[in-house]
Amino acid sequence: MTARKSARNPEDRCRLYLITPPRLDDPAAFAETLAAALDGGDVACLQLRLKDVDDDTVRRVAEVLVPVAQARDVAVIMNDRPDLAVETGCDGVHVGQEDSPLDAARRIVGPDRIVGVTCHDSRHLAMEAGEGGADYVAFGAFFPTDTKEAKTRAEVDLLQWWAQAMIVPVVAIGGIGPDNARPLIEAGADFLAVSAGVWAWPDGPRDAVTRLNALMEEHSPEREKV
Ligand SMILES: Cc1ncc(COP(=O)(O)OP(=O)(O)O)c(N)n1
Ligand SMILES: Cc1ncsc1CCOP(=O)(O)O
Ligand SMILES: [Mg+2]
Numbered sequence: 001m002t003a004r005k006s007a008r009n010p011e012d013r014c015r016l017y018l019i020t021p022p023r024l025d026d027p028a029a030f031a032e033t034l035a036a037a038l039d040g041g042d043v044a045c046l047q048l049r050l051k052d053v054d055d056d057t058v059r060r061v062a063e064v065l066v067p068v069a070q071a072r073d074v075a076v077i078m079n080d081r082p083d084l085a086v087e088t089g090c091d092g093v094h095v096g097q098e099d100s101p102l103d104a105a106r107r108i109v110g111p112d113r114i115v116g117v118t119c120h121d122s123r124h125l126a127m128e129a130g131e132g133g134a135d136y137v138a139f140g141a142f143f144p145t146d147t148k149e150a151k152t153r154a155e156v157d158l159l160q161w162w163a164q165a166m167i168v169p170v171v172a173i174g175g176i177g178p179d180n181a182r183p184l185i186e187a188g189a190d191f192l193a194v195s196a197g198v199w200a201w202p203d204g205p206r207d208a209v210t211r212l213n214a215l216m217e218e219h220s221p222e223r224e225k226v
Contacts, residue, residue: 013220040209062088082108141174163188178211
């Protein structure tokens with residue numbers, strides 16, 4: 001994921017933004033699952049999204065997973081915690097509307113790390129985040145999900161509107177998997193953020209990554225020209 005695109009590159013195709021499961025009881029075992037998934041195709045970044053765990057647990061998981069991702073040129077984004085993003089060598093942080101505000105997160109992680117912001121289904125929040133220097137805005141949830149009690153449902157036309165009018169990259173999130181990703185790619189999402197749709201895919205995470213990449217490739221601007 002490139003930080004602060006100065007203009008939308010028409011040759012950029014949609015890319016995959018993986019999110020970890022919210023609990024990882026055996027990080028070493030998950031590191032193998034992750035490596036297999038990342039070897040299934042292009043992945044732009046991995047978000048460490050651990051919920052209801054203490055900071056030392058986050059540190060231990062990061063110690064195991066960050067090298068696996070970064071060795072494959074996959075950027076690592078820490079969820080919620082700009083301080084831990086810096087401490088654990090992550091490439092950026094994702095903050096929600098109830099987390100650290102964007103300007104505080106930016107001060108902590110500095111100008112060179114990525115800062116992404118949850119914007120639910122709100123044009124207003126997204127424009128505020130874009131103007132405030134976010135590296136991407138995230139809309140969702142696009143589909144029902146058991147991973148989080150999502151506050152809002154976002155519609156495809158929101159994605160389309162943003163992608164056509166704005167420069168800041170847009171992430172679509174919520175219940176996305178190989179079976180329903182197509183309309184979001186067609187609408188112009190720069191990234192699809194996926195958790196259960198990869199980790200719980202019946203044919204395994206590697207297959208899910210391969211299938212999502214095939215869909216993204218099918219709809220890449222380069223491919224559409226020929
Ligand atoms: C890429 C991306 N988009 C949205 C979220 C949700 O963030 P938030 O609203 O802060 O909720 P939690 O994930 O912290 O439960 C996200 N994590 N990543
Ligand atoms: C973190 C988050 N924010 C909105 S929906 C969601 C869950 C994403 O996980 P999944 O891809 O399993 O729906
Ligand atoms: Mg959050």
